[in-house]
Amino acid sequence: MSVIAEPAARPVAGAVRPVPEVLTHEVARTRTSKRWVEWIVTTDHKKIGIMYLVTTFVFFMLGGVEALLMRVQLAEPSNTLLSGERYNELLTLHGTTMVFLFVVPVMAGFGNYFVPLMIGARDMAFPRLNALSYWLLLAGGIVFYATLFWHPPEAGWWSYPPLSSIQYSPSGGQDAWIFLIHLTGISSLLGAINFYATIVNMRAPGMSWGRLPLFIWTILVYAILLIIALPVVAAAVTMLLTDRHFGTHWFDPTAHGSPILWQHLFWFFGHPEVYIMVLPGFGIISEVIPVFSRKPIFGYKAIAASTAVIAFLATLVWAHHMFASPVPVVVLGFFMLSSFLIGVPTGVKIFNWISTLWRGSIVMTTSLYYAVGMIAIFTVGGITGIFLAVFPVDWQLNDTYFVVAHFHYTIFGGAIFPVLAGIYYWFPKMTGRLLNERLGKVSFWFVFIGFNATFLVQHALGLTGMPRRIYTYQPGLGWSTYNLISTIGAFILAVGILMTVVNIAMNYKTGPLAGPDPWKGNTLEWFVPSPPPVNNFDEIPRVRSVEPMRDIRRQIERNTGVRQKTGGSERFARA
Amino acid sequence: MAPSAFANFITPKSGGSPNADQIHSLYLIILYIAAVVFVIVEGALVYSVYRFRAKKVRTAAQIHGNTRLEISWTIAAAAILVVLTVVTFIKLPSILNPPNSSAPFLESSLNQPSPPNGKKLTICVQGRQYIWRYVYGAGCQHNPFTPHLPYSYQEMVVPEGTTVVLSITSIDVIHSWWVPSLGGKVDAVPGYTTYTWFKAVGPALYHGNCAQLCGRQHAFMTALVDVVSPAAYQAWLTRQKQLIQTANSQVTQLRSYLQRTGNL
Numbered sequence: 001m002s003v004i005a006e007p008a009a010r011p012v013a014g015a016v017r018p019v020p021e022v023l024t025h026e027v028a029r030t031r032t033s034k035r036w037v038e039w040i041v042t043t044d045h046k047k048i049g050i051m052y053l054v055t056t057f058v059f060f061m062l063g064g065v066e067a068l069l070m071r072v073q074l075a076e077p078s079n080t081l082l083s084g085e086r087y088n089e090l091l092t093l094h095g096t097t098m099v100f101l102f103v104v105p106v107m108a109g110f111g112n113y114f115v116p117l118m119i120g121a122r123d124m125a126f127p128r129l130n131a132l133s134y135w136l137l138l139a140g141g142i143v144f145y146a147t148l149f150w151h152p153p154e155a156g157w158w159s160y161p162p163l164s165s166i167q168y169s170p171s172g173g174q175d176a177w178i179f180l181i182h183l184t185g186i187s188s189l190l191g192a193i194n195f196y197a198t199i200v201n202m203r204a205p206g207m208s209w210g211r212l213p214l215f216i217w218t219i220l221v222y223a224i225l226l227i228i229a230l231p232v233v234a235a236a237v238t239m240l241l242t243d244r245h246f247g248t249h250w251f252d253p254t255a256h257g258s259p260i261l262w263q264h265l266f267w268f269f270g271h272p273e274v275y276i277m278v279l280p281g282f283g284i285i286s287e288v289i290p291v292f293s294r295k296p297i298f299g300y301k302a303i304a305a306s307t308a309v310i311a312f313l314a315t316l317v318w319a320h321h322m323f324a325s326p327v328p329v330v331v332l333g334f335f336m337l338s339s340f341l342i343g344v345p346t347g348v349k350i351f352n353w354i355s356t357l358w359r360g361s362i363v364m365t366t367s368l369y370y371a372v373g374m375i376a377i378f379t380v381g382g383i384t385g386i387f388l389a390v391f392p393v394d395w396q397l398n399d400t401y402f403v404v405a406h407f408h409y410t411i412f413g414g415a416i417f418p419v420l421a422g423i424y425y426w427f428p429k430m431t432g433r434l435l436n437e438r439l440g441k442v443s444f445w446f447v448f449i450g451f452n453a454t455f456l457v458q459h460a461l462g463l464t465g466m467p468r469r470i471y472t473y474q475p476g477l478g479w480s481t482y483n484l485i486s487t488i489g490a491f492i493l494a495v496g497i498l499m500t501v502v503n504i505a506m507n508y509k510t511g512p513l514a515g516p517d518p519w520k521g522n523t524l525e526w527f528v529p530s531p532p533p534v535n536n537f538d539e540i541p542r543v544r545s546v547e548p549m550r551d552i553r554r555q556i557e558r559n560t561g562v563r564q565k566t567g568g569s570e571r572f573a574r575a
Numbered sequence: 576m577a578p579s580a581f582a583n584f585i586t587p588k589s590g591g592s593p594n595a596d597q598i599h600s601l602y603l604i605i606l607y608i609a610a611v612v613f614v615i616v617e618g619a620l621v622y623s624v625y626r627f628r629a630k631k632v633r634t635a636a637q638i639h640g641n642t643r644l645e646i647s648w649t650i651a652a653a654a655i656l657v658v659l660t661v662v663t664f665i666k667l668p669s670i671l672n673p674p675n676s677s678a679p680f681l682e683s684s685l686n687q688p689s690p691p692n693g694k695k696l697t698i699c700v701q702g703r704q705y706i707w708r709y710v711y712g713a714g715c716q717h718n719p720f721t722p723h724l725p726y727s728y729q730e731m732v733v734p735e736g737t738t739v740v741l742s743i744t745s746i747d748v749i750h751s752w753w754v755p756s757l758g759g760k761v762d763a764v765p766g767y768t769t770y771t772w773f774k775a776v777g778p779a780l781y782h783g784n785c786a787q788l789c790g791r792q793h794a795f796m797t798a799l800v801d802v803v804s805p806a807a808y809q810a811w812l813t814r815q816k817q818l819i820q821t822a823n824s825q826v827t828q829l830r831s832y833l834q835r836t837g838n839l
Contacts, residue, residue, distance in 0.1 A: 084791035156788050163748040163790065170819040253766030259749060260764065293627070299640040324751055324786070326767040329671065336663065340656040347652040348645070350616060357623040357642070364628060372624050379616050383609045384657075390663050392670045393738050395759020396587040396595075399751060399786040409830045441766060460584035465755040467786040470794035478784070482584075 018431040030208065043127035044534055048134050049113030050430060055138060055251025056106040057501075058510035062145070063097035064497065066090045066488055069105055071454075075487040077364035077475040087152040087471030089173075090219075093144075095157030096177065100184045101141050103415045104226075106134070107280035108191045110217045110422055113430060116531060117525035118213050120204025120540040125564040140183030143176055153177040153194040158270070161251035161262050166244040175244065178237045185230045192223035192230075204524065206543035213523045213546065216295060217304045218283030220312045225272045225279070228315060233269035236262060261327055267318035277411055278378075279307060281418030282349055285371050288421050289353050290547075292368040293360030299352040301544055313342040319488050323394040326526070333390040337390035346382055350375060365519070366440030370421035373448050381409030384459065399469075402462025405455045412451060420447070420500060423499070427504070428514030432530040435511060439503045451515060453489025522547035576735070591756030591781050591802075592773035597669045598759060604662055608655060670758075673772040677736040688740060688770055695738045698731065702743070702750030702763035704789055705796040707731075711812065716742050716768075725815040730799040732815075735777030742779035743769045748790065754783030754800050762787060777802030 039047060072089050073082040082090070112130065118125055124130045147153065152172035155164035164174055199220045203212070210368050212220075240262070242248040249255035251262045281301075290297040297303065318334040319327060353375055362368065384406040397403060428433050461482045466473065473479055517526040526549050528536055544551050586606070591597035628713075689695060699715035701708040710719045710726045733739050743752050745750045745763035753760035757773040775781070785796035803811065833839035 002600055003635040003736065084794060087795075088788070088791060125621050154791070160749055160787075163788065166750055168790065194754060218652050253764075256766075260767070294629070294635040296637060298638060298729065299645050302640065302645045324762045326762065326764055326769050329667075333664075337660060340660065343656060344649060344652045348649055351648045352640075352645075353636075354616070354619050354623060355641075356619070357627060359632070360623075360627050361629045361632045362624060362627050372620065376617060379613070379620075383613055386609065386659065387602065387605055388660065390601065390760065392598050393587075393605065396598050396602070396755065396759075398760060399753075437733060463590055464584055465782070465784070467753070467784045469788040470784065472794050478584075555790060 001002040006523075011461055035154050043123075043131050045112050045124045045127065045130060046532060046534075048130050049109050049111075050200045051134055052105055052109030052112055052137070055134075055141070056102050056109055057076060059101035059141060060497075061501075063094050063102055064494060066097065068096040068494060070094065071487040071490040073471060075484045077473050077477075079472055082471060085154065088156070088469075089152040091469060092153045092156050092159075092177070096105070096144065096153075096180065098411075099157060099277070100180060101137070101144070103277040103419075104188060105137050105184070106419055107222060107277070107415075108188065108195075109571060110215075110280065110284070110300055110419075111191075111195055111222070112424070114426065114525055115198055115216060115219055116202070117429075117528065118523045119199060119202060119207060120524050120537060120543065121202035122199060122536050124194050125202060128195050129190050129194055131185050133187045133194065133321065136183050136187035136190070140180045140187060144180040146177045147173045158266060160266075161240065161243065161259050162253065164240060165252065165292070172310045175241070178241050181233060181237045185234050188226050188472055189230050192226035193374060195219055196227070198474075204543045204548075207548075210301075210456065211333075211543055211546050211548075212304075214286035214300070214303055214307075215280070215283035215523075217307050218279045218286070221277055221307050222280050225276050225311050225314060229269040229272035229276065232265055236265035239265075240245050260322075260327075263322050263325055264318070267321045268315070270321065271318040272311075272314045273384065274407075274410070275310055278414035279310065281374070281415040282307065284418040284422040284425070285353060285374055286349075288367050288371040288418075288425050289356050291425075291521055292363045292365055292371075293357050294363065295356055295360040296522075296547065297352070298355035298358075299348075302348055303352050306348045309345040309549075310342060313338060313345070317342055320389060320391075320394070321403070323391040324398050335366075335390050336389050340386070343386060343389075344381060350379055350382070363413075363519075365424065366435070366437050367370045367424040367442060367519075369444040370424065370528050373444065374417035374421065377409055377413030377417060377451065381406055381413050382449060384409065386574070397462055399467055400462030401458040401466050401468060404468055404564050405458035405462065407520045408451075408455045409459075412455075417447075420444075423500065423504070426520070426525075428518045429530045429532070430512055431511070433507050433509070433511030434514045435503050443496045443499035443503065446492055446499060450489050450491070450493030450496055452492055454486050455489070457485045457489075462484070517549065520549075520553070522549050524548055525562075527552065587643045588755035590776065591754070591779065592659065592758050592775050593674060594670050594758035594771075594773060595756055598720050601663065601666045601670075605659060608659065612655070646790055673738045673740065674774060676738045676774065688772055690738045695740045696734070697740050697742060698733070700731075700741050700743045700752055700763065702745040702752070702785070702789070703747050703794075705785070705792040706794070707750075707752070707785075708799050711815075719744070723816070725812055725819060727815060729797065730801055732801045732803060733775055733777075734805040734810060735775055737805065738772060738774045740770060740772045743771065749787050750789050751786035751799070752783075753786040754781050754798055756781045757783075757800060760786045775800065775802040778804065 039051065042048065069082065071086065073079050073087060112124065151173040153169070153173035153176065155169050155174060159174070159177060162168055229252055239248065239250040243250050243252060249257040251259050252255045253259060286297055286303055316338045317335060319331060319341045323332055384402070388397055388403065388406060424435055424440055461479055464478050466479045514530050516529050524541070527541060541548060541552060587599055587602055589595040646745055655674045655796055656713040671688065672696065675692050676694060696717065697713040699710040699719045701719055706728055708726060708728050709731045710724050712724045714721045743754065743761055743763045745765045747765065749765070750763040751760045752763055752771065757775060760770060761769045761771045763769065779802045781802070783798040783800070785793060789796060830839060
């Protein structure tokens with residue numbers, strides 16, 4: 001291995017520890033001296049990845065502010081801070097932003113940056129298409145948020161007709177929402193095709209399907225699910241558009257159209273969308289936990305297979321969103337069973353992660369904190385999902401705050417905790433700097449406690465009869481205390497998120513140097529310098545297992561006789 | 576009044592009607608199983624993170640997996656779900672099918688759903704932005720604006736111990752009928768007729784909300800169900816009929832007056 005023999009060539013005594021670092025050369029000269037022009041014209045997957053991450057995080061902040069405004073409105077009964085109109089606008093903005101402008105594209109951001117690095121490729125398969133994906137996403141976000149200056153949409157992120165029809169939502173905000181779905185949809189579709197082509201064709205020599213990192217498995221399945229689900233919602237919103245402006249009656253009950261048709265089409269997309277959001281999160285957890293447990297992932301094949309099984313079942317559970325709609329009981333029974341079934345592979349993943357921690361030597365980094373927090377919280381979301389899958393019970397819980405609590409436990413737990421784990425894990429690779437671990441852990445506790453304070457009581461709110469989407473409520477219904485706790489929790493949560501933002505702002509230029517492999521990682525992105533050069537790899541190492549970096553470290557130890565230590569995580573592991 | 580909501584925050588509301596009670600007991604079965612799963616999984620997680628810290632455990636065991644273990648927890652998870660499926664389908668008939676009225680029957684009709692003896696009280700529930708309209712009597716299903724049928728808005732009056740079947744429609748957007756103590760919610764979808772039933776314990780006043788976003792004043796689309804004795808119900812019905820008749824004749828008089836004087 002000429003690549004990794006290089007460090008050994010240095011004149012070393014015991015004091016200098018060789019690290020598996022190749023000298024990689026910058027091959028691209030900057031075409032312009034203006035840095036911002038360089039960002040706009042770039043086709044480098046890493047720059048695009050960072051633009052994705054920064055943009056989506058800005059939308060995350062906006063969505064968070066919208067959530068806080070709603071929480072303040074609900075903090076006390078008969079509050080008059082917001083009108084029903086403003087509240088409906090905010091809930092539409094919040095839901096749409098978080099789904100289409102944050103969680104789905106933030107995963108594309110991580111995917112963009114790390115798919116080529118982890119599979120040993122020099123860029124994505126279609127770099128220009130990749131840039132187009134990003135700019136379409138940004139365009140979608142701008143079109144949508146421009147409605148703030150006119151009339152934001154009010155019909156919710158699910159936009160059920162007839163409420164979203166021209167009679168009941170005459171403003172252009174609803175059309176901007178349709179436009180957003182199209183723009184971000186094309187963006188995600190192009191991105192998905194790109195991921196698929198990259199992963200199928202551009203893997204390092206020796207990286208067979210059985211040696212594909214688990215994050216890459218989830219991005220592959222994420223791409224396939226997007227390709228299955230997005231055309232359906234694109235068709236549905238186009239039908240809504242023609243209903244609104246061109247005289248069709250797809251969803252118009254006064255002309256033999258059916259509002260239920262929309263529900264089927266929307267949720268046929270909407271439920272796979274849930275797994276589109278959480279599967280890459282599962283992937284991040286499956287990378288972070290073995291690295292910090294210093295143990296191979298437990299049951300690699302079971303985790304990879306369960307990802308595929310979840311994706312398959314995800315296309316068969318959509319009508320569990322429609323248990324209170326006019327649907328025959330036999331259909332309800334089918335969707336209860338399919339929703340039960342999807343719990344099995346999800347449970348398998350959780351058991352495997354815990355087994356990976358079991359008998360490990362767990363290095364307590366912030367990234368691991370968030371990963372463990374994810375398992376703790378997502379488990380609750382999974383269990384409440386079983387309640388909701390039982391359709392007679394769902395008749396009591398559907399459209400109440402119990403559901404709000406459930407899907408925040410799954411999406412915030414299953415996607416946003418992993419995103420935070422991923423930020424703390426990969427930030428050193430993206431910037432070459434370490435984040436402050438102490439501040440990171442404080443932020444974790446704020447997020448964890450704030451999250452549970454916000455959403456745990458919402459189960460109780462739903463069970464005591466509070467429906468979702470109401471902008472105010474009367475005193476004396478037993479809801480006031482829970483709502484106040486929930487609002488206070490939301491602010492604690494927001495402080496925790498802000499701490500991470502501050503941590504990033506403080507350290508991206510001046511934080512301690514990370515070196516190529518601060519955590520003793522398992523996968524190939526840790527082979528290249530931090531941040532990686534434009535071409536990623538001069539020479540692509542041959543992959544012999546799921547953990548190529550472990551093999552490389554072992555080989556260097558054999559070649560040099562010096563035990564491998566890296567500058568990073570050991571400092572957090574001192575007894 | 577319904578029992579204090581504050582005392583009971585871990586289970587759905589019940590106590591007003593047999594279907595709500597059955598859902599409540601089904602929920603409880605799931606809750607017990609869920610509690611066990613929760614304790615095992617979270618316990619294992621917390622224990623392993625605490626027990627296997629790098630501080631305590633210097634070297635990690637290099638285990639790649641265990642097929643027997645994978646198969647057994649897959650089967651265990653599936654087995655729990657099989658149990659839940661069986662329990663749900665055992666409970667289902669008592670939630671879907673109304674029982675006979677214990678109070679004297681009021682009318683007979685062939686529309687679904689129906690108690691075994693077919694005797695029930697039919698009330699048509701019409702959703703509209705942002706109020707519920709109730710029409711009393713089976714004739715409402717053919718035409719909710721049938722003349723001479725008594726109707727009321729927002730507050731529904733029903734006799735206790737009587738199987739009441741609701742025939743639910745909407746005239747504008749989607750609403751959802753939901754009075755937690757009287758059972759689960761049913762969407763009111765324009766173009767569709769949906770049904771639910773309850774057999775209310777009374778006398779009591781039950782509170783409910785529209786459960787599907789129906790526009791800006793969705794929060795104020797509430798429902799009250801006033802459960803009274805059958806005799807009081809008949810008296811209320813008669814009085815309501817008279818009130819509507821009086822109001823109608825006044826309107827007719829006013830209209831003919833306005834037409835006579837050339838103002839209409």
